Amino acid sequence: MSLLAVLDRLSEVSSFDKSLESARAAVNKVLRPQAFKDLLHGTWLGHPLHPVLAMVPVGTWLSAGILDAVPPARPAATALIGTGVAASLPAALAGAADWSEQDDAVRRLGAVHAVANSAALGLYVGSLVARRKGNGTLGRVLAYSGLGLASASASIGGHMSYAQSSGANHAxxxxxxxxxxxxxxxxxxxxxxxxxxxxxxxxxxxxxxxxxxxxxxxxxxxxxxxxxxxxxxxxxxxxxxxxxxxxxxxxxxxxxxxxxxxxxxxxxxxxxxxxxxxxxxxxxxxxxxxxxxxx
Ligand code: FES
CATH class of the missing domain: 2.102.10.10 (Rieske [2Fe-2S] iron-sulphur domain)
Incomplete structure (x- = not known):
């Protein structure tokens, strides 16, 4: 079975729909007023904001992965990881705003995307802590694991955008x-x-x-x-x-x-x-x- 077929299957699993509905209600309660939610949607920009914001953690973490392979550049890698961690919050908020207004299939896959992103974020935070404590090897292992997970999650986001048309103009x-x-x-x-x-x-x-x-x-x-x-x-x-x-x-x-x-x-x-x-x-x-x- 291809990766895309697996993602399509996942978007058909309805077992967690009740929990997702509760999560949706919570997102709508937190992301208020409507003007704030519209800011996150990108209504003012004429383009969904989430993919724009998501480029920052993806770009910084990928760059950190390259710099981590070059010993003298590792302090710069740590700075980039920190930047990506900070930038992941607005990206997540914009993603949550969009997710809350999508149909069931997109929401199911979006939940997997969010869990994978959260896990990747946790690995990067762990990496920063390990580096601060002087354990650079563990810091790099955690960062590369985070990069793998964030990349897998990005492919899920791509499937939501392109195969499920979640950010497309449906007119x-x-x-x-x-x-x-x-x-x-x-x-x-x-x-x-x-x-x-x-x-x-x-x-x-x-x-x-x-x-x-x-x-x-x-x-x-x-x-x-x-x-x-x-x-x-x-x-x-x-x-x-x-x-x-x-x-x-x-x-x-x-x-x-x-x-x-x-x-x-x-x-x-x-x-x-x-x-x-x-x-x-x-x-x-x-x-x-x-x-x-x-x-
Ligand atoms: S506002 Fe969602 S379909 Fe029109």
Whole structure:
């Protein structure tokens, strides 16, 4: 069985779901207010923050592993290990924030990722203690063990990101399929005022859902699948969030600015795919920007 198949199997094990739900509730209780959680999600950055922060411990620990092989450079290795230990806390907080808003399969694998990272951190802390006590050999053994564990854990994180799409923009696959021609969204007067409505566009033989919001004579249109993990925006609401009128996802509450698609509230870190809109003879038409024109 391949490593990837093992990880897929792990993400199907539901035996610990109750404990994971308790852990999720605890994370949501600790990571408050929402603005702090959004800071950790990377909503302000337009990109998940966790992989950015995780580069610091991974990079410093890997560099320390190289320097530890060169005796005169070992004091620098110790300094790098200390830096990685300190940097692991914000990386862990950002990871926990993202983890708490994912589906069951991602959360199960994320728990394994967190346990492995915690164990690696413990080994590095042990390494620092051993070095401080003058036991450099033990310090290096613990550090290399930590590096092995952190690397294995990083591959789990990669599987979560790429195979399980935990940090991906879930609206993009729909946008890629959607025609780049103008789509007839129907008469303006048929759209309800101030709440999302579902319309469909053509996508290589498959209907692609679109969430359309009318405010007076203005219409804003988006891919229906939420950028976060694909929730149905057309079943959401229109609310003012942080000073902007937004379409709000019914699944985890991500809010996207109606006029730009930019995220105003997480957990999403990505903007929502938004269509250009034009009006002709009382009808509304939408069209994806050309960046998705691949056919
Ligand atoms: S699917 Fe999570 S906020 Fe939309």
């Amino acid at each position: 993009v696959p729909e946008a890629r399929q959607l025609t780049t021609d103008w789509i007839d969204l129907g008469p303006l007067d048929d759209l309800p005022e101030g709440r999302p409505a579902l319309r469909t566009g053509e996508g290589q033989g498959t209907p692609i859902g679109l969430a359309v919001v009318r405010r007076g004579a203005r219409v804003d249109a988006f891919i229906n699948a939420c950028a976060h993990v694909g929730g149905p925006l057309a079943e959401g609401t229109v609310e003012e969030v942080r000073g902007a009128d937004c379409i709000v996802c019914p699944w985890h509450g991500s809010a996207f600015d109606l006029e730009s698609g930019e995220p105003r509230r997480g957990p999403t870190a990505s903007a929502q795919e938004r269509l250009e809109v034009k009006y002709e003879a009382g009808r509304v038409f939408g069209k994806l920007p050309n960046r998705h024109a691949s056919k």
